[in-house]
Amino acid sequence: MQADEPEVPGNPAVPVVKRSEEFWIEGPGTAVFKVENTLYRLSKVSLMDQSVAFFNMFSLPESESPEGTSADYPIVLQGINAKEWEDMLVSCVVIRWSPKPRPPEYWINILKLASLYQIPHMVIKASYKLPAYNDEVLPPAKRLFLARAYNVPDLVDTGFKSLCHINQPLSLMTNDDIESIGFRAMVILAQTKEKIELLRKKVAITPPDYGNAGHVTECKARQDCWRAWKSAWWDLFGRSINQPSLQAPWIAELWSYEVTLHMKKAVGMHPGCLTKMLELTKKDQSSAKQIHEAIELGITRVKEGIVAM
Numbered sequence: 001m002q003a004d005e006p007e008v009p010g011n012p013a014v015p016v017v018k019r020s021e022e023f024w025i026e027g028p029g030t031a032v033f034k035v036e037n038t039l040y041r042l043s044k045v046s047l048m049d050q051s052v053a054f055f056n057m058f059s060l061p062e063s064e065s066p067e068g069t070s071a072d073y074p075i076v077l078q079g080i081n082a083k084e085w086e087d088m089l090v091s092c093v094v095i096r097w098s099p100k101p102r103p104p105e106y107w108i109n110i111l112k113l114a115s116l117y118q119i120p121h122m123v124i125k126a127s128y129k130l131p132a133y134n135d136e137v138l139p140p141a142k143r144l145f146l147a148r149a150y151n152v153p154d155l156v157d158t159g160f161k162s163l164c165h166i167n168q169p170l171s172l173m174t175n176d177d178i179e180s181i182g183f184r185a186m187v188i189l190a191q192t193k194e195k196i197e198l199l200r201k202k203v204a205i206t207p208p209d210y211g212n213a214g215h216v217t218e219c220k221a222r223q224d225c226w227r228a229w230k231s232a233w234w235d236l237f238g239r240s241i242n243q244p245s246l247q248a249p250w251i252a253e254l255w256s257y258e259v260t261l262h263m264k265k266a267v268g269m270h271p272g273c274l275t276k277m278l279e280l281t282k283k284d285q286s287s288a289k290q291i292h293e294a295i296e297l298g299i300t301r302v303k304e305g306i307v308a309m
């Protein structure tokens with residue numbers, strides 16, 4: 001315990017204020033800040049160089065107020081915590097090279113403080129770094145929260161896309177997730193997922209029709225051949241596409257399943273046509289394209305809500 005860290009004996013309710021060991025520079029041109037229970041003494045010029053908010057603060061004519069001049073009269077920063085403040089200092093004021101990969105929380109702290117103290121290049125840097133984290137360390141619902149809270153539309157893309165692709169019914173979503181996603185994005189997500197489910201049903205009951213291109217020249221009974229394809233589709237593909245665990249776009253996924261093997265036994269089809277139609281179906285991107293369009297439309301609508309803020 002140092003002399004400048006006063007103990008308050010017998011009164012644990014009053015927190016002990018301590019000096020930061022890392023962020024304490026003595027000398028002229030410095031100011032003392034207090035964040036939670038820690039005091040920081042920092043170069044004013046370094047802060048002004050980076051932040052519009054601090055530039056404005058320290059550009060004001062010298063006042064009689066002792067605020068910031070000593071540990072007894074620190075500039076108290078409200079609404080942030082010491083960890084957020086220190087991450088911001090390390091990122092752009094007292095720059096320190098770190099060989100360790102940063103957890104997403106580091107960039108979230110930067111995003112919050114860089115927005116608060118108007119450090120545009122750090123807002124951009126954090127907005128660029130955050131989308132690169134995977135869903136395990138930065139869950140999609142949180143991405144949407146950050147996008148809304150700090151007006152970073154670029155965070156919507158990966159978050160919304162993941163939420164659309166997760167094969168989890170909305171009814172299983174936690175209250176925390178729903179709050180993070182926000183009302184507007186939640187409604188758009190529900191609409192997009194509904195649209196994708198309707199498409200899944202449509203794909204399941206609609207055998208792809210390639211017209212004459214689906215038949216080989218030797219196929220003479222095309223109506224019978226087509227009927228056999230339809231019934232094989234309903235029996236095998238249709239049923240499998242409706243498995244809730246199957247990921248979109250469903251047909252491409254089914255190719256790794258046994259269903260293709262069963263399909264090869266489609267009774268009543270010309271064997272040449274069967275091979276041809278399976279090949280065409282495998283290459284068919286139309287449902288993948290429609291899913292993609294539905295998700296992109298959802299992303300655009302969520303972003304519109306953020307930009308309008």
Ligand SMILES: [Zn+2]
Pocket residue numbers: 214215216219221222225226270273
């Ligand atoms: Zn045929």
